Amino acid sequence: MKKVNILITGGAGFIGSHLAEKLVTQGHAVTIADNLSRGSLANILAIKNRIRFLNVDLRTEQGAKTATKNQDIVFNLAALNTGIDFDPGRTEKMFEENMLLQMMPLRSAAKNGVKTFIQISTASIYSLTAMTTRLPTIENDDKEDPEVSKLGYALAKKMGERLAIWYAINSSMKTVIARFINVYGTRDHFDTLGHFIPMIIRKFHESRVTVEVFGSGNQKRSFLHVADAVSALLLLSQKGGNGEIYNIDPQDEHSIKEIVSTVRRAMNKNHITIQYNTKKPEGSRRRMLDNTKINNLGWNPSHRLIESLPEIVDDIVARISHERS
Structure with a gap:
């Protein structure tokens, strides 16, 4: 990848900080936008002098506009995501927060001339039936409503995917969607809202x-190491198809x-x-995604849980x- 300007929303968080480290070592000009509601400066301490950090609210038009200005690639990792016991009683909050964290960066990125936008999604968008009886679940098996255990988060992510596809069709910005299975690794949250x-x-x-x-x-669950999640994101930024959705799951x-x-x-x-x-x-009962599509691009996960x-x-x-x- 040639050296470019890259924005990571939620870049002080679990996955974002690992992605930032990798991109910095490759010589890119990395900007991290994070309001530190869940992220931590401790996660990016090792690279603090090699990145540009913005403490902005990406739910607002001004915050998203500031963050996406003069960027070539955006990895949109900003999200409110918690454990299974949190969401059922706060579906509305989860939906509103996550919808804004997708809509505002997408809109501002398109207006600011961003070339490539990587939208992070989740296996939670699949229905209980798809995740239980049609395994491994393929990307286009997404027409039913998500399972209720994380409904607010999942519905927002599903709508965010559709919005990303709309921009792929109606703007000059390339958008690619990555659907993660359960990600694990160092720096993950360990509080009562954690994974x-x-x-x-x-x-x-x-x-x-x-x-x-x-x-x-x-x-049963399949689990994805954060280093393999990062390698998938880097691959999709280069080889992902415009408006395409990719399951990211090592089937572990x-x-x-x-x-x-x-x-x-x-x-x-x-x-x-x-x-x-x-x-x-x-x-x-089970959750595992078909990974044929990402594997065909050359993805090769190397970690086992x-x-x-x-x-x-x-x-x-x-x-x-x-x-x-």
Whole structure:
């Protein structure tokens, strides 16, 4: 990739900070736009003198306009995304926030002459039926409503995809959509609104007797390492088709019980009892995406969850300890 101006919205967050590091090492002029509501300056400390940082509200026209000015490529990673227990009671907030975080950057990028816009989406846009009975789920199996466990977030992301496709057709800006399966890695949030893996690590770290897990534990998920997510985004920025949607999933599938047991062993917490709470939501029975389309572009994921978990455990535990010091 020739050296260009690149904006990463949400660039101080989990995935965005890893992407920023990679782009900086490639010599690009990187701008990070983040209001730090979920992101952290600690995530970009190592590259702070090699990037341009903007603390702006991308939900507003002025914030999005400022961020996208003079950019060649935009990676739109800004989002309000949380664990499964957060969204059901706050569907309206999740929808409104995430809709604005897609609509405003897309509109401003097109007006400012951005050449390529990478829209980040999610496997949550697929219906429960598609994710349970039609596996691995292909990109065009997206006509039904999303599963209800993360409805606000998923509906906003689905509409954001359609908006990106509209700009692909009606503007000179190339748009490409990346649908991520569950992403894991260092720097992920470990608070009460976080994703499953960092939350379960935190529970084992803090518990002395019992750890509660939502659902039966029999549900299966495929997991994507953040480094492989970054490699997919870089590939799509160069080879992705205009207005095209790509599933990003290494098809590394494990049951929740397997993951919880592996984390417990890695943390030497075998004395702790695991309590599966079937009264809590567990989402779809399985979740795995067809990756033929991205693989045909040359994507080659290289990380596997079980082998990567010790590194993630060390990262989460170290950050929890630092938070308390």
